[in-house]
Amino acid sequence: MVQERVFPTFQAATATVTKEEGLWLYEDMVLGRFFEDKCAEMYYRGKMFGFVHLYNGQEAVSTGVIQAMRPGEDYVCSTYRDHVHALCAGVPARNVMAELFGKETGCSKGRGGSMHLFSAEHRLLGGYAFIGEGIPVATGAAFQSKYRREAMGDASSDQVTAAFFGDGTTNNGQFFECLNMAALWKLPILYVVENNKWAIGMAHERATSQPEIYKKASVFGMPGYEVDGMDVLAVRAIAQEAVARARAGEGPTLIECLTYRFRGHSLADPDELRSKAEKEAWFARDPIKKLAAHLLEQKLASQDELKAIEKKIQAVVEEAVTFALESPEPDPKDLYKYVFADND
Numbered sequence: 001m002v003q004e005r006v007f008p009t010f011q012a013a014t015a016t017v018t019k020e021e022g023l024w025l026y027e028d029m030v031l032g033r034f035f036e037d038k039c040a041e042m043y044y045r046g047k048m049f050g051f052v053h054l055y056n057g058q059e060a061v062s063t064g065v066i067q068a069m070r071p072g073e074d075y076v077c078s079t080y081r082d083h084v085h086a087l088c089a090g091v092p093a094r095n096v097m098a099e100l101f102g103k104e105t106g107c108s109k110g111r112g113g114s115m116h117l118f119s120a121e122h123r124l125l126g127g128y129a130f131i132g133e134g135i136p137v138a139t140g141a142a143f144q145s146k147y148r149r150e151a152m153g154d155a156s157s158d159q160v161t162a163a164f165f166g167d168g169t170t171n172n173g174q175f176f177e178c179l180n181m182a183a184l185w186k187l188p189i190l191y192v193v194e195n196n197k198w199a200i201g202m203a204h205e206r207a208t209s210q211p212e213i214y215k216k217a218s219v220f221g222m223p224g225y226e227v228d229g230m231d232v233l234a235v236r237a238i239a240q241e242a243v244a245r246a247r248a249g250e251g252p253t254l255i256e257c258l259t260y261r262f263r264g265h266s267l268a269d270p271d272e273l274r275s276k277a278e279k280e281a282w283f284a285r286d287p288i289k290k291l292a293a294h295l296l297e298q299k300l301a302s303q304d305e306l307k308a309i310e311k312k313i314q315a316v317v318e319e320a321v322t323f324a325l326e327s328p329e330p331d332p333k334d335l336y337k338y339v340f341a342d343n344d
């Protein structure tokens, strides 16, 4: 039995969060949760095809990082577990849902599906089915921001990139190669590890010689942090510092968020390998409940305000389903459309 890691402590009371920010963080996480619960329902009703990987439990990571950036302007690069990153980046729920249904109105025009969400407009660089595939793409995006600014003299090119990926992925080569280059060239990027302890059915400690991933930053001369990934205020505080450093030209940061997925690896996974005790311990750390408790305790929100947000988001998700159901399928005559960059 492997010992649970001791969480770094974060004094939530010291986090300066205004009422407006607190409610926005809450709304953003509730959107992620409700959207995904609806995905599960729709998947089991046969409305989606292929693999669907949900993010339930990990919402504080996506919200904490992306809301510390300039969503829609800065770049976000995801994995196959990409729905919530897309929503946080500002892709409308209806276009994400339509994509999952394979419809023409989806953000990837119905050609991508769950694992390949993309939106140039929202600077979402994509979901990627191969693990680690997004890391070099994100590193390239960070390079172009710097190159435009420094080599081409475009002062407005100050965008920061966030690359999200899992614990298992940090054992792949791209992780090491890209961290090396990003540190060498001081690229404006956040490498965000969603350490949910598992890579499908492989426990992190069984596959990784040094399970404390943030420590790997030091060999590249890069700052590395571990953070309670179930606490959106803690994640946001670390991300704000990293974004400020990146924007100031001081280079990349590795952030290891300790988190947990509340469901199986994908909706096709019976989730029989993780113990009941482990799951229950992590369910008790639900990031949405944690933020709600903080907002209530600090008198930044009332129960009624939180309920009103939930009601509003429920309607957004219902509307997304109606939109997706009523949207047309791609036309077979357009099979070769969007294959090359000149079709948009």
Ligand SMILES: Cc1ncc(C[n+]2csc(CCOP(=O)(O)OP(=O)(O)O)c2C)c(N)n1
Residues within 6 Å of the ligand: 081, 129, 130, 131, 132, 165, 166, 167, 168, 169, 170, 194, 196, 198, 199, 200, 265
């Ligand atoms: C290059 C590559 N190798 C293997 C796989 C099969 N695979 C899919 S998900 C996964 C585990 C990834 O775990 P982690 O990085 O921890 O992400 P999580 O699913 O926990 O978010 C693996 C090995 C893949 N998709 N791509």
Ligand SMILES: [Mg+2]
Residues within 6 Å of the ligand: 166, 167, 168, 194, 195, 196, 197, 198, 199, 200
């Ligand atoms: Mg994992």
